Amino acid sequence: xxxxxxxxxxxxxxxxxxxxxxxxxxxxxxxxxxxxxxxxxxxxxxxxxxxxxxxxxxxxxxxxxxxxxxxxxxxxxxxxxxxxxxxxxxxxxxxxxxxxxxxxxxxxxxxxxxxxxxxxxxxxxxxxxxxxxxxxxxxxxxxxxxxxxxxxxxxxxxxxxxxxxxxxxxxxxxxxxxxxxxxxxxxxxxxxxxxxxxxxxxxxxxxxxxxxxxxxxxxxxxxxxxxxxxxxxxxxxxxxxxxxxxxxxxxxxxxxxxxxxxxxxxxxxxxxxxxxxxxxxxxxxxxxxxxxxxxxxxxxxxxxxxxxxxxxxxxxxxxxxxxxxxxxxxxxxxxxxxxxxxxxxxxxxxxxxxxxxxxxxxxxxxxxxxxxxxxxxxxxxxxxxxxxxxxxxxxxxxxxxxxxxxxxxxxxx
Amino acid sequence: xxxxxxxxxxxxxxxxxxxxxxxxxxxxxxxxxxxxxxxxxxxxxxxxxxxxxxxxxxxxxxxxxxxxxxxxxxxxxxxxxxxxxxxxxxxxxxxxxxxxxxxxxxxxxxxxxxxxxxxxxxxxxxxxxxxxxxxxxxxxxxxxxxxxxxxxxxxxxxxxxxxxxxxxxxxxxxxxxxxxxxxxxxxxxxxxxxxxxxxxxxxxxxxxxxxxxxxxxxxxxxxxxxxxxxxxxxxxxxxxxxxxxxxxxxxxxxxxxxxxxxxxxxxxxxxxxxxxxxxxxxxxxxxxxxxxxxxxxxxxxxxxxxxxxxxxxxxxxxxxxxxxxxxxxxxxxxxxxxxxxxxxxxxxxxxxxxxxxxxxxxxxxxxxxxxxxxxxxxxxxxxxxxxxxxxxxxxxxxxxxxxxxxxxxxxxxxxxxxxxxxxxxxxxxxxxxxxxxxxxxxxxxxxxxxxxxxxxxxxxxxx
Numbered sequence: 014x015x016x017x018x019x020x021x022x023x024x025x026x027x028x029x030x031x032x033x034x035x036x037x038x039x040x041x042x043x044x045x046x047x048x049x050x051x052x053x054x055x056x057x058x059x060x061x062x063x064x065x066x067x068x069x070x071x072x073x074x075x076x077x078x079x080x081x082x083x084x085x086x087x088x089x090x091x092x093x094x095x096x097x098x099x100x101x102x103x104x105x106x107x108x109x110x111x112x113x114x115x116x117x118x119x120x121x122x123x124x125x126x127x128x129x130x131x132x133x134x135x136x137x138x139x140x141x142x143x144x145x146x147x148x149x150x151x152x153x154x155x156x157x158x159x160x161x162x163x164x165x166x167x168x169x170x171x172x173x174x175x176x177x178x179x180x181x182x183x184x185x186x187x188x189x190x191x192x193x194x195x196x197x198x199x200x201x202x203x204x205x206x207x208x209x210x211x212x213x214x215x216x217x218x219x220x221x222x223x224x225x226x227x228x229x230x231x232x233x234x235x236x237x238x239x240x241x242x243x244x245x246x247x248x249x250x251x252x253x254x255x256x257x258x259x260x261x262x263x264x265x266x267x268x269x270x271x272x273x274x275x276x277x278x279x280x281x282x283x284x285x286x287x288x289x290x291x292x293x294x295x296x297x298x299x300x301x302x303x304x305x306x307x308x309x310x311x312x313x314x315x316x317x318x319x320x321x322x323x324x325x326x327x328x329x330x331x332x333x334x335x336x337x338x339x340x341x342x343x344x345x346x347x348x349x350x351x352x353x354x355x356x357x358x359x360x361x362x363x364x365x366x367x368x369x370x371x372x373x374x375x376x377x378x379x380x381x382x383x384x385x386x387x388x389x390x391x392x393x394x395x396x397x398x399x400x401x402x403x404x405x406x407x408x409x410x411x412x413x414x415x416x417x418x419x420x421x422x423x424x425x426x
Numbered sequence: 427x428x429x430x431x432x433x434x435x436x437x438x439x440x441x442x443x444x445x446x447x448x449x450x451x452x453x454x455x456x457x458x459x460x461x462x463x464x465x466x467x468x469x470x471x472x473x474x475x476x477x478x479x480x481x482x483x484x485x486x487x488x489x490x491x492x493x494x495x496x497x498x499x500x501x502x503x504x505x506x507x508x509x510x511x512x513x514x515x516x517x518x519x520x521x522x523x524x525x526x527x528x529x530x531x532x533x534x535x536x537x538x539x540x541x542x543x544x545x546x547x548x549x550x551x552x553x554x555x556x557x558x559x560x561x562x563x564x565x566x567x568x569x570x571x572x573x574x575x576x577x578x579x580x581x582x583x584x585x586x587x588x589x590x591x592x593x594x595x596x597x598x599x600x601x602x603x604x605x606x607x608x609x610x611x612x613x614x615x616x617x618x619x620x621x622x623x624x625x626x627x628x629x630x631x632x633x634x635x636x637x638x639x640x641x642x643x644x645x646x647x648x649x650x651x652x653x654x655x656x657x658x659x660x661x662x663x664x665x666x667x668x669x670x671x672x673x674x675x676x677x678x679x680x681x682x683x684x685x686x687x688x689x690x691x692x693x694x695x696x697x698x699x700x701x702x703x704x705x706x707x708x709x710x711x712x713x714x715x716x717x718x719x720x721x722x723x724x725x726x727x728x729x730x731x732x733x734x735x736x737x738x739x740x741x742x743x744x745x746x747x748x749x750x751x752x753x754x755x756x757x758x759x760x761x762x763x764x765x766x767x768x769x770x771x772x773x774x775x776x777x778x779x780x781x782x783x784x785x786x787x788x789x790x791x792x793x794x795x796x797x798x799x800x801x802x803x804x805x806x807x808x809x810x811x812x813x814x815x816x817x818x819x820x821x822x823x824x825x826x827x828x829x830x831x832x833x834x835x836x837x838x839x840x841x842x843x844x845x846x847x848x849x850x851x852x853x854x855x856x857x858x859x860x861x862x863x864x865x866x867x868x869x870x871x872x873x874x875x876x877x878x879x880x881x882x883x884x885x886x887x888x889x
Contacts, residue, residue, distance in 0.1 A: 090447030093879040097446055141879060144831030188832045188842055192525075192887040201887075252888035254528060254540050314840060397447070406828030414445045 039391075040107050040127045042079045042421035046375025046389035047333025048347020050290035052231035052277025055221065057385070057423050058109035061125035061159045064231040064277075065171030066221035068161035069121035072425070074112035079387065079421025081105050087134060087365055089142070091409035096140040101133050107421075111159065121161035121171065129155045129177060129238070129270055134363065143186040145405045146363040147204070153179035153240055153270060157217055172218035177238045177270060181245070183207040183363075187259075191252040203252070207264060207306065209245020213238040215270070227281040234274050237300055241267040247308060255314070262310040272297040285337070290347075292331040298324035298354035320361070320404055324354040333373075345375040345389070360400035365411035367398035375419075383425045391417045453495070455502035456873030458685050463496055463504050464567055464621035465489030466612065466679060467689075468631050469850060470859075471570030472595070473510075476525070477542070477847035478518030479572055479595065484510050486853040486883060489568045489625065491860040495875050496623070510568040511557045511599035515550035520594055522549060524846035526839070526888055533768035540839070540888070541763075542846035557598040564601070569615055571596045571608065575631040576798075577663040579609040579671040580655040587656065607655075609671075612678045620682045625863065627689035627816075628672060629798045632663035633791045634694050638849065640758060640780040641744055641787030647794060662790055665797040672798075676805055687812035687867055690799040692820035695756060695788050698838035699848035701824075703757040708737040708772055719773060723748075739772030741782045748776045756783040759838070759848040812870035819862045827858065829880050834858060842885045853883035 041059030044051035051060070055067025058077040083103045089096045111123015130153040136142065154177070161171030187203030219233035242265060249259035277292035301324040307317045333347030349371040360366065375389035393415075401408035465471050465487075472479060473487030484490070487510065496504035513519050524542035531537035559566060573593035578584050585596035585603035597603050600611050636643055643649060643661025652658050657667065679686065694700070710716050716732035723730045723740070730740070730750045738751040751757075757772075761781040765771040783791070799817055806813035823843060826835040834855065835841035838848055843855035851859060857880040864875045 086444045088445040088447045090449045092449050092451060092876050095446065095448050097444060100444075141830055141881070144881065185831075188881075188885065190885060190887045192889050254526070254889045404828070405831045406833075407830050410447050410449060412445045412447055 037105055037128055037131055039081045039105050039417075039419060040129075042375065042387035042389045042419045043335070043345060043377060044333075045081075045391055045419055046345035046347065046373050046387070047290055047335060048331045048349040048371060048373055049329075050277060050292040050331045050333040050347060052219070052233050052275045052292050053221070053229045053279035054231070054277075054288065054290060058111050058123060059107065059125075061109050061111055061123050061157060061173065062107070062127050062217070064219035064221055064233045065159045065173050065217055066161055066169045066219040066231065066233075068111050068123050068159055068171050069113060069119060069163040069169045070221065070223075071112045071121065073116065074426045075110070075423050076426070077107070077109040077421065077423035079107050079419060081417060081419040083415055083417050085133075085413060085415035087411060087413045089136075089140075089362060089365070089409050089411055091141070094141040096137055096142075099135040099137070101135060103131055103133055105131055109423075112426075119163040121159075121163070123159045123161075125155070125157040125159060125173070127155055127157070129153045130179065130240075130268075136362070142362040142405075142407055142409075143202075144188055145185060145361060145402070145407055147184040147186055148182075149184075149363050150182040151179070151268065153177050153211070153238075155238065159217070167223055169221045169223075170219070171221075172216060175215040175217055175236070175238055176212070177214070177240055178210070178212045179240060180210050181207065181242055181266065181268065187249070187251065189251045189255060189259075201252075203259070204250040206248040206250070207245055207266075208248075209242035209264065209266065211240040211242045211268065213240040213267075213270070215239075227285070229279045231277045231279075232275070233277075235272060237272040237297065238270040239267055240270060241265070247306075258312045258314040260310050260312065260315070262308050262315075264309065265307045266305055268304075269300045271300055287337075288335045290331075290333045290335075294327075294329040294331070296327045296329065296354070299326050300324075301354070321359065323356060323359050325356055327352045327354050331371075341379050343377045345373075345377070347371075347373045351393075357400050358403045360398065360411070361402040361405060362407065362409075362411075365398070365400075365413065367395045367411065367413070369393045369395050385423050387419075387421045387423075389419045391419070393417075451874065451876070453499040453503070453876050454874045455499045456868070456871040458867070458871040458873055459502040459622040460496035460499055460504045461502060462619055462622045463489070463493055463508070464615065464619055464624040464679070464684070465492075465570060466624060466675065467570040467627040468574045469570070469572035470630065470856075471568065471625075471627050472572050473856070474572045475845040475847075475850045475852060475856075476518075476523040477845070477850075478521055478523040479513060480516045480518055480523055481513045482516050483853075484512050484568075486856065487568060487570075488856040488860040488863070489570070491857060491878055492625065492863060493567070495860070495864060495878065498876055499873075502622075507562075508567045509562045509565045511559070511566055513554045515554055517545055517547055517549050519549065519554040520551055520592060522546075526846065526886065528889070531767055532764050542839075555594065555598065559599055559601070564618055566599060566615060567619070569599075569612065573631060573635075574608060574628075575635070575657075575659070575663060576628045576668050576671045576675065577632055577655075577657045578607075579612070579628075579675045580607055582607045582610075582654070584608050591659065609674050609678055612675060613681065616678055616682055616684075621679075621684045621686075624679050624684045624686035625689060626676065626679055626686065628675060629668065629691045629802070630694065631659075632668055632798065633691070633794045634849070635659045636662045637694055637783060637787070637791050638699065638758065638760075640778070640782050641784065641790065642780065645744075645787060645790040647790070647797075662794045665794065665801070668794075668798050669801045672801060673805065676809065680809060680811075685811065685871070687814050687863060687870070688802050688806045689814040689863065690802045690817050691795050692817050693792060693795055694849075695783065695791055696820065696824055696836055697849055698836050698841065698844045699759045700756040700783060701836060702759050702838040702848060703761055703766075704736075705751040705753070705755045705757055706736045706738045707757070707766070708739050710734055710737055722774065739766075740774075740776040741772070741784070742776040742779045743782070743784050744779055744787065746779070751782070752785060754788065755785055756788065757781060758783070812866050814863050814866040816859065816862065819859075829858065832881055839886055846886065852885045854880050854885045857883045
């Protein structure tokens, strides 16, 4: 059986991991393995993220931890040039602690710490889009204290307060060339470096309906978390004669983690061995209207930058299944179609994005009654997208691939 | 179990191949044949930039850029070498090029600003003056001559006249500079080369030299030749003379059956040379200053309007009258900044006529450009040649043209498209021009020539 898992993994291994847009969908290993579904069925403490109402359905207090390795690469090409991003590895992680306040209680309480967003791209110094983006690194980790109440066997509710914290780091070349360079793509070129810490608040809420042990429904609403940056550092590297025009200064910006409304269904059959899940996520990306960088100091050459993004809302269907082979081992698989929120004409190389077909699989092993190990693999095939970024006068063809593997474990007290 | 799993993870990571995208679209010639390319034109075609001609400017001229793209076409693409009458130095010929440097306000040394200054190193004029065409068997693919007008094409011995006027470019490589007209030289080269494709960008200087001298000459298009076929360079070439000279040159260019592209004339009044110093650039800080000036001019019988804030400069118009500039009038880039800030130019002394384009002078220029372009279009249609509407392309420049993340505009220095003389493009500006020509050729000849990566070329460099 183990060999079989490896074989499947190898088949799927040319894939990406970043969710649509800059949002990550890697908050639980079992859910990751099941195509990202998890709104209806409270499998474990990661329900704090997927549906807070499920927390009061868990039998015991649970400690849950997981981590994911992502090594994404984006390739670009147009008639003049082609480029590939530098190899980078990201390690989003999640920790959840929670469960009923005492065995059999109707109240569940917990805390989730999860990685909600993350992208990172680093292009070659001489690449053709250098005046738009040289590198970007965006991180957001959310802390979510959560309460859940089981109203009845049929209905439970839950909600959590979300505090997000993270950072943005961005570099781009400036078309200010020094006299010591040898040509247009010389090294004597100006650079803007933005670095700032971001934070924001929101909430995550859900209801969970359990008409029977084998049929469950979840409805959740995760609010927007507007990650705002204030007093970030804007550092300019320019030839000495124009340094007055580009003073080092502060900047403000914001990046919304979008609101998401979800509905999910879970159905268990075959003597409780097979569980099927189906979710729909409606993501309010249209709040990402523009990328605004507002500088504290302005000069004739340094003005605020408002780059239009005009993301559109997306509806993502997801399906997954879990098959319990024995009391120890279960297998999972799933699939999803993630439409891109980025519309044509707004595809910028800082976040090239395209529709993705997601396929995933995983395994859980329960070597001891209270302890479970989980592993998941997600494969995403993006279409090769030819698109333009009209604001920057830039167009080309993109393709993103990555290897993603996640592992996690939880312990029931 | 865990060990086996970690091997699995390692294998997954190894198996993930890095994507790559290579767009290889074969360049094709369409209905044209680019085997033998000849470029005809003036300073813009020669690669003139930063107020002079340099070997680097020549090597990055838009015809050289076009040739490189034509060479990528496998069938009917350009073959062999693209020969230009190259200089030997980068210092400028015959005068020094401009570079950016800190300049100091003479009446306030603490006030420094970045501006163009003449390149301080010695020129290499004795070596640059001679060009030996014999090494290339007389082949020259870019016969552009800085300063040349369409009107000059009938002028016998043009090279000598031009050299006397400090434009010795034709003298360097003309086959028979003493007596031949530019058209004779063009015919000579056409019969020598048998070009299959040509580009012709003539006519800018037929209005530009009038405009850059602040509208000297008659200007209304009724000028008559000063002698022979030679029109006063500081005047606007009459449309009839332009048409007949342009037609003559064009017929020479196509006399061996070449196809090609005719490039029309931009509205030169929107280039930085004319738009950098605002006509309302006089700033008054106190009401007292405004009242003093008003009183001063009232005593001379001149009605003016001054207030705290921005005010229109005092100018001298074409008739020698002193008056206040009106909206839309243009102060030339050559108007010395320190004369305005230290010597009262524009306030107590009017800015001389030679540094101002007044409303009727602007209309003279624009009217001539419209008439010339109408004829160029007519000729393109008649001879089934591509018509490159550079006028429309340049008209987008004041608002900015964004290319791969850089917005190019007509802002002086910082706009990136125009060089330090305010008239001629930077190499990046020339690459934008080459791309517009390629776009038009592709549309007209159903060819597929790859465009250039504009940002790969040099723009303005800062100390």
